[in-house]
Each structure stands twice: as structure tokens, then as C-alpha cells.
Amino acid sequence: MTSRRTFLKGGVAAAVFAPAIASAQAAAGKVVVVGGGYAGATAARTLKTLRPATDVTLVEPNPVYTSCPFSNSVLANLREIGQQQFRYDGIKRTGVKVAETSVTAVDADAKSVTLADGSKLPYDRLVMNPGIDFIWNAIQGYDEAASQKMPHAWKAGAQTVLLRQQLQAMEDGGLVVMSVPANPYRCPPGPYERASLIAYWLKVWKPKSKLLLLDAKDAFSKQRLFQNGWAELYPGMIEWVSLSKGGKVTAVDPATLTFTTEFGSHKAAVANVIPPQRAGAIAAQAGVADRTGWCPVEPVSFESTLRPNIHVLGDAAIMGGMPKSAFAANAQAKVCAAALVELLAGRKAADPILINTCYSLLAADYGISVAGVYRPDKGQLTDVPGAGGNSPLEVVGGFRGQEALYASSWFRTITSEVFG
Amino acid sequence: MRRWLVSGLAGALLLAGPAWSADVPPGGPPGASSCTGCHSGAKIADVVIPRIAGRKAEDIVTFMREYRSGAWPSSVMGRIAKGFDDQQTQAIAAWFAAQPE
Numbered sequence: 149m150t151s152r153r154t155f156l157k158g159g160v161a162a163a164v165f166a167p168a169i170a171s172a173q174a175a176a177g178k179v180v181v182v183g184g185g186y187a188g189a190t191a192a193r194t195l196k197t198l199r200p201a202t203d204v205t206l207v208e209p210n211p212v213y214t215s216c217p218f219s220n221s222v223l224a225n226l227r228e229i230g231q232q233q234f235r236y237d238g239i240k241r242t243g244v245k246v247a248e249t250s251v252t253a254v255d256a257d258a259k260s261v262t263l264a265d266g267s268k269l270p271y272d273r274l275v276m277n278p279g280i281d282f283i284w285n286a287i288q289g290y291d292e293a294a295s296q297k298m299p300h301a302w303k304a305g306a307q308t309v310l311l312r313q314q315l316q317a318m319e320d321g322g323l324v325v326m327s328v329p330a331n332p333y334r335c336p337p338g339p340y341e342r343a344s345l346i347a348y349w350l351k352v353w354k355p356k357s358k359l360l361l362l363d364a365k366d367a368f369s370k371q372r373l374f375q376n377g378w379a380e381l382y383p384g385m386i387e388w389v390s391l392s393k394g395g396k397v398t399a400v401d402p403a404t405l406t407f408t409t410e411f412g413s414h415k416a417a418v419a420n421v422i423p424p425q426r427a428g429a430i431a432a433q434a435g436v437a438d439r440t441g442w443c444p445v446e447p448v449s450f451e452s453t454l455r456p457n458i459h460v461l462g463d464a465a466i467m468g469g470m471p472k473s474a475f476a477a478n479a480q481a482k483v484c485a486a487a488l489v490e491l492l493a494g495r496k497a498a499d500p501i502l503i504n505t506c507y508s509l510l511a512a513d514y515g516i517s518v519a520g521v522y523r524p525d526k527g528q529l530t531d532v533p534g535a536g537g538n539s540p541l542e543v544v545g546g547f548r549g550q551e552a553l554y555a556s557s558w559f560r561t562i563t564s565e566v567f568g
Numbered sequence: 569m570r571r572w573l574v575s576g577l578a579g580a581l582l583l584a585g586p587a588w589s590a591d592v593p594p595g596g597p598p599g600a601s602s603c604t605g606c607h608s609g610a611k612i613a614d615v616v617i618p619r620i621a622g623r624k625a626e627d628i629v630t631f632m633r634e635y636r637s638g639a640w641p642s643s644v645m646g647r648i649a650k651g652f653d654d655q656q657t658q659a660i661a662a663w664f665a666a667q668p669e
């Protein structure tokens with residue numbers, strides 16, 4: 149029989165141990181991270197480091213990650229593809245469980261994901277970082293099979309190697325044609341860096357060749373810096389055709405390497421098609437992508453505005469003013485991990501500030517940059533006014549070389565922070 | 569109390585570990601976590617961008633002010649420093665100053 153006395157004792161004991169129980173509950177928490185790119189790998193690792201008690205599982209099918217940043221230098225023979233590749237051992241050492249498989253379905257109501265073998269993984273919070281997928285046939289005739297003849301090389305790896313081989317096999321005097329999509333897409337300045345570095349390589353090895361950029365836009369990132377640099381470094385080699393001049397590619401023929409635009413057609417010796425994109429397919433399956441194909445999120449912890457307890461980071465997400473870059477994905481992931489520490493403990497996350505800096509190379513020793521500082525404003529990540537912007541147009545000697553050194557320093561640092 | 573203890577330990581022992589206190593969010597004050605994309609937390613070879621972990625807070629604040637005003641020439645730091653006011657800069661500087669060098 150429970151006397152009033154023992155009951156009271158129990159009451160006291162419960163009161164004494166209450167803080168311990170509360171912290172044990174706060175220590176619990178299962179977080180599943182989908183995708184081990186710049187966003188997902190950073191999120192998993194940072195969360196585990198900040199809050200070691202969290203059960204963090206990173207789901208990624210590839211044992212080796214191939215980085216897109218600096219992959220344009222592989223095309224120009226300045227780097228080898230192996231220097232782009234990183235394994236997940238460093239992340240495993242932090243205590244993150246790495247599941248080498250894909251997520252095939254997300255059940256937001258049941259708070260669980262299904263893996264390729266049919267097994268299920270429950271979560272308290274899900275962090276989705278699936279990157280991009282291509283919208284095949286948005287350009288008529290451009291599907292996955294066509295990408296074997298006209299590589300996109302916009303997911304680095306075998307496609308990067310294929311495009312490099314095609315460039316090396318091309319006869320001097322051949323025409324390289326690139327097709328660039330409308331916004332938004334992964335890495336806004338990336339196509340122009342690629343054009344620059346291909347020209348850098350052509351100038352040495354195939355100096356009679358030319359490069360044609362067919363663009364579905366009338367303006368692009370760091371445009372004047374690129375165009376000034378092209379005039380200085382590669383006079384007459386790169387021709388940019390804007391949307392209003394007929395640059396938009398509507399169809400391709402992989403058999404003849406022909407591009408059809410609104411104004412005519414161009415036959416290439418080497419063809420690079422950067423197709424229109426959307427968030428990685430699993431985002432739509434999970435119900436976190438909207439009609440644009442990308443994922444709307446709130447600007448503090450990047451939780452989906454469409455499904456609770458699911459956060460979306462990196463290229464897949466709509467991040468207001470922030471571009472789709474590896475720098476941004478890494479910065480967002482660190483902010484999200486810190487926010488999850490608060491959310492899992494039942495607290496509120498504070499408003500963050502984020503930075504982005506994207507370097508582009510116009511030659512091995514010629515770099516330019518764009519930077520921005522962002523904070524939440526009216527439900528969106530917004531540029532802090534007065535901050536950010538491009539490298540200056542007029543510079544003293546050594547400035548572009550210095551920015552090229554900063555670019556490779558950034559790559560060393562970020563890949564060591566994420567995968568090291 | 570517990571929070572205070574954890575925060576003292578973290579500051580002393582951990583590189584990018586938790587520093588829970590009433591006003592510093594986990595992972596650092598607003599903006600701090602972005603810096604390590606370029607300014608490495610760990611010591612690594614072949615980088616020309618200096619580390620800022622363990623530097624004196626007042627030195628970091630002075631640099632940021634001079635970058636912001638343009639008194640100290642820079643490539644990208646002037647553009648970034650303009651996104652932070654003195655108070656935000658001081659919080660970030662104090663955070664990095666407390667990290668092991």
C-alpha cells in the first residue's frame with residue numbers, strides 16, 4: 149500500500165531527478181540527412197559535432213563524392229578528376245552513421261524514410277539535400293542517352309571526363325558549342341567559367357578553334373568581368389549569343405551534334421548542353437518541392453514551408469537571394485545544424501546571418517569573385533544592403549592572380565571542413 | 569548552471585564544439601559559421617587565406633573595420649565586412665578569439 153509518506157518521497161525524488169530526465173530527453177533525437185554533397189555532408193557532420201548525443205544518419209548512395217567546384221579545371225587539364233573526389237571516412241569518424249544507399253520515399257506524416265532495400269528509417273527531423281536533377285527533354289531531343297554524345301558535365305564525374313576526352317580528340321579549328329539555361333540553375337557563373345577555361349586550353353592546344361555560348365538569358369553573373377577578361381585573354385575566341393539575339397536552344401540532335409535555336413541552327417565539333425534543372429527527384433516525392441520544381445523553406449532553420457520537420461538545404465532549396473553554390477550550401481548547412489540543436493531541445497533558433505563567396509577562374513592565374521551577405525527578411529533570405537558585389541572592374545597588377553590563389557585556398561579549406 | 573558548465577568546458581576544449589550560453593547560439597553568433605568556409609578551423613597545408621581562430625578579438629574587429637571603410641585594401645573582405653555592424657563584428661571576433669589557435 150502506498151502511504152502518503154512514500155508518495156511524498158516519490159514526489160521529492162521525481163522533482164530532484166527532473167533536470168536529469170529533461171536533459172536525457174533533450175539528448176535523444178534522430179536526424180536523417182539525405183544526400184552527402186556540400187549541404188548534406190556538412191549538416192550531418194556539424195550537427196554530430198555540436199550535439200554528439202544526436203543519432204545522425206547520412207544516406208548517400210555513392211561511396212565517393214565528386215565535387216563540381218573546380219571540375220571546370222579538369223576540362224582544361226589543370227587538374228585530374230581524382231583531385232575532385234572525396235570519401236566519407238572523415239564524416240564516419242565524427243560518429244555520423246553513413247548508409248550507402250538511396251532514399252526512395254519520404255513519409256512526412258509517419259516521419260520515416262524508405263531506403264532502396266525497402267527498410268524504413270524513422271526521424272524526428274529530416275534534412276534533405278538531394279542537389280539537382282535535369283529536366284530531360286525540356287530541350288527537345290536532350291535526354292539521358294543524348295548526354296552520352298553531348299555531355300552536360302553538370303554533375304561532376306564520368307560526364308566531366310567524357311567532355312574532356314571529346315575536347316582532346318577534337319581537330320584544331322573545331323567549334324565548341326555550349327548551351328546555357330535560364331535562371332535558376334546550379335552555379336550561376338559556372339557556364340562562363342567553363343567557357344573561359346575551355347578557351348584557355350584551346351588557345352594553347354587548338355588555337356584555331358572557337359567557342360559559341362548559346363544562352364537562354366540576356367544577362368549573367370559577373371558578366372562585365374567575364375566579357376572584359378575574354379577580350380583581354382581570348383580575343384575573338386568566345387562568342388556569347390544572348391536570348392534576344394537568338395541564344396535560346398529549343399532542340400538538339402545528338403547524332404549530328406546540332407543545336408536548334410529560335411533563330412537558326414549550329415553544328416558543333418564538341419557539344420556541351422547544360423540542361424534546365426529542378427530539385428533532386430526525391431524532393432518532389434517527399435512533397436517539399438513546389439510547382440517551380442524547387443523547395444520553398446523558411447529562412448531561419450530552412451524548414452520546408454510545405455511539410456513540417458523536413459529541412460531542405462543547398463541547390464534543391466529556394467534560398468531567396470542566395471545563389472546555388474557549394475559555399476552557400478555549406479553555410480546553410482552549418483546554420484541548419486545549429487538551429488536543429490535548439491529545435492531538438494525545444495528551444496527557438498535565433499535569426500542567422502549567412503555569407504556567400506563564389507570564385508570563378510578565367511585562366512589558371514586569373515580569378516574573379518562575387519560575394520553577398522544574407523539575413524532573414526519578410527520570410528526570405530535577403531541581401532544585406534550595401535554589402536557584397538563583384539570584384540572591381542579596374543584593378544592593379546596581381547589582383548586577379550591573388551583571387552585565383554584565394555579560389556584554390558577556398559577549395560582546400562571547404563573540402564577539408566566537409567570531408568576531411 | 570549546467571549550461572554554464574558546458575559552455576566553459578566547450579570554450580576550453582572543443583574546436584567548433586558547443587558554447588551554449590544565454591546569448592551565444594550553438595555554432596557561434598550570427599555570421600560566424602560562414603567564415604570557416606574560407607578561414608579554416610583546422611590547420612591545413614597549402615592555403616593562403618589566414619586562419620582567424622585564436623586571434624585577438626580586438627585585432628579581428630580592427631581588420632573588419634578597416635576592410636569596411638576601405639582603409640585596408642582587400643579583394644573580397646571589404647564586400648563582406650560591409651554586411652556586419654560593430655556589435656555583430658565584435659560578437660564574431662570574440663567567438664573566434666575563444667577558439668584554440
Ligand SMILES: Cc1cc2nc3c(=O)[nH]c(=O)nc-3n(C[C@H](O)[C@H](O)[C@H](O)COP(=O)(O)OP(=O)(O)OC[C@H]3O[C@@H](n4cnc5c(N)ncnc54)[C@H](O)[C@@H]3O)c2cc1C
Nearest residue numbers: 183185186187216217250251279335462463472473474475
Ligand atoms: C561546373 C561547376 C562548377 C561549380 N563551381 C562552384 C564553385 O566554384 N563554387 C561554389 O561554391 N559552387 C560551385 N558549383 C556549385 C556546386 O557544385 C553546388 O552548388 C553544390 O554541389 C550543391 O551542393 P548540394 O549538397 O546541394 O548538392 P550536391 O553536391 O549535388 O549533392 C547532392 C547529393 O545528394 C545525393 N542524393 C540525391 N538524391 C538522393 C536520394 N534519393 N537518396 C540519397 N542521396 C541522394 C547525390 O548522390 C549527391 O551526392 C559548381 C557547379 C558546377 C556544375
